[in-house]
Every structure is written in structure tokens, then in C-alpha cells.
Amino acid sequence: MPAGPGASILDRRLVFVTGKGGVGKTSIAGALAHIAARSGKRTLVCEMDAKGALADAFDVGTLGFEPRQLEPNLFAMTMDTEDALREYLRLFAKVPFIGRIGPLARTFDFLADAAPGVREILVVGKLCYEVRERHYDIVIVDAEATGHIISQIGAPKVIREMAQMGLVREQTDWMIEVLHDPSITGVAVVTTPEEMPVTETLALLDRLEPETGVAPSVLVANRVLPNLFTTRQRDVVERLAEAAPLIVDEVGRGAAAVLDAARITDARRGVGAGHLDRLRAESDLPILIVPELFTRATGRRVVALIGEALAEELD
Numbered sequence: 001m002p003a004g005p006g007a008s009i010l011d012r013r014l015v016f017v018t019g020k021g022g023v024g025k026t027s028i029a030g031a032l033a034h035i036a037a038r039s040g041k042r043t044l045v046c047e048m049d050a051k052g053a054l055a056d057a058f059d060v061g062t063l064g065f066e067p068r069q070l071e072p073n074l075f076a077m078t079m080d081t082e083d084a085l086r087e088y089l090r091l092f093a094k095v096p097f098i099g100r101i102g103p104l105a106r107t108f109d110f111l112a113d114a115a116p117g118v119r120e121i122l123v124v125g126k127l128c129y130e131v132r133e134r135h136y137d138i139v140i141v142d143a144e145a146t147g148h149i150i151s152q153i154g155a156p157k158v159i160r161e162m163a164q165m166g167l168v169r170e171q172t173d174w175m176i177e178v179l180h181d182p183s184i185t186g187v188a189v190v191t192t193p194e195e196m197p198v199t200e201t202l203a204l205l206d207r208l209e210p211e212t213g214v215a216p217s218v219l220v221a222n223r224v225l226p227n228l229f230t231t232r233q234r235d236v237v238e239r240l241a242e243a244a245p246l247i248v249d250e251v252g253r254g255a256a257a258v259l260d261a262a263r264i265t266d267a268r269r270g271v272g273a274g275h276l277d278r279l280r281a282e283s284d285l286p287i288l289i290v291p292e293l294f295t296r297a298t299g300r301r302v303v304a305l306i307g308e309a310l311a312e313e314l315d
Contacts, residue, residue: 009218010036010314012186014131014178016143016153016214018204019190020197024222024306026053028190028290029142031306035314037074038307041137044130048123048143048152050078059299075136084122091129120155125171128156128178131185146189146204153179153187154212179214186217191279193224193272202282219287220310221276225269226291228262238263288313 017029033045047054055063065083067075130139144152160172179185191197209215290309
């Protein structure tokens, strides 16, 4: 792959990884973090929805707001709004807190429900703060799915438009400087070669930069089936399928099932290739290909395998 936004995604200091639910964005985020850490970068990977998927991806039980070291150079955390509020008050309002913040947190929940963007700006602000202070060489975010990422990373822009002056305006200004600089912040959009994920990806690309000011950087096509046969081999498979009754007599009843599986898998690959062609036709972003792994492995082993595939694409 030629040098460009895709090849340099890990040269950025803040990378959001998003995609339709079920396409494997957590595994991709974990794999990117794994690659970055292995290359010597001090890396933080953060799960935004705190569902535990990131902990499962690394086989570590549970993660919390306090970053936990998983391997050399690699730290992981999950976002917590109350902890983010406590840290914000300590750092910027110089208010010391010990333990839970109780009534203040309940007041914040009320305000967050009433004012769009308040909750999101806290969690995005935490990530931007880590980048600004250079606590890590790179922060990789297992972000919200495509349906919610706009409101998440667009919150500073929305809040700044509402607040024309004062402390809130000052806070959003420096966040926007981080988010809107494409040399600092990137967005990797994960999809699979299927109709709905590709449709959602293209819809997100149309909205992302105009509505948030944050530019998409690269697409990651996950679980891509390999090309099983050449054209000549495909013709042979079709002829064998026609002769299946004779083959069953000679080889056994399993032969027909094997041929059917090969034909179905090849047909799926062809349909998937068509969806990827649509993605290429409607977007000029580079596409990183992660093949279907065909493995029963889970957790850290899957992250490592995906990391190997991505590392080859990024070279």
C-alpha cells in the first residue's frame, strides 16, 4: 500500500475506531493498540461504552477508569462519566474530591439529560487531555458505534457554538484544536463486506467531517473471505457439482456437502467483493483488509492475529 492516511493512522496521537455493531471494532481497536505498543509507542486503549468487550479481547477480566498495564507499553481503561467529572473538577476547577461525588453527580446527570453534549464533552475531553499532556504517544479509542459517534466526537463543536465566551468556551477551544487537526486525530471506520455495514459506513462518511469537524482517515474491511478459486478452478467445481451423484458413489456422501460448502463460500466471497467495490467507488479513503481468520481462538489470540494482518497492510 502506498504511503498515505491509511499507512500513517498509527502516526496520529488520537485514533477513534468506530463501525456498525457486530463488525469487530473492539478487536480492531485492540489490534491497532497491540501494533502500536509493539512498535515502542506508549499506548492507551480506551473503551467508551464500558460493556467489557475490551477486557474480553485481552482476557483480563475487568477494566476500570484507572489505566491498567496489559503488556509492555500498552495500557487499557474503560470510560466512566462520574470518574471523568471528578477528574475534570480536580484538574480544571481545582476542587478536591474523595470517594463518590454523590449529589453533585446526580445534579450532573440532570444537566446532561437536559443539555445535549454535556456528557459527551467530559469523556471526549478526558481523551483530548491525555493527548494534550502527552501522557501517551497514542490514544486509541474503541468508540461508540456509527449511530452514536457523531454526537460523541462532535460534542465540543456543539458546545462551543452554544457558549460564546467564558470557561466553557475556553475548554472546548483546546479540545477542538486537538480533534480538528488531522495530523493529530484520525478516525478508522470498521466494516464487513456486507450490505448494511457498508451502507452505514458510507452514510457516516457523508456526515462525519461536516457535522463534527473530525475527518475520517481510513476504512478497515474486516472478515474478508479469500478468493478460493481461479476462474478455471471455479468451472471445475461447477462440473464436479453436476457430477455429485457419481462422486458420492465413489467417495462417500460427504463429498456433496464439501462441494456445496465450497460453492456457497465462493458465492459469499463474490457478494462481499461486490460490496467492497461499492465502498471503493463511493469513497477515496484507503482500505485496510483483514481476512476471515477461520479460527476458534478468542480473546488476546484473535487480537494478535488481526494485528498481524493489519501490520502487513500498514507496512
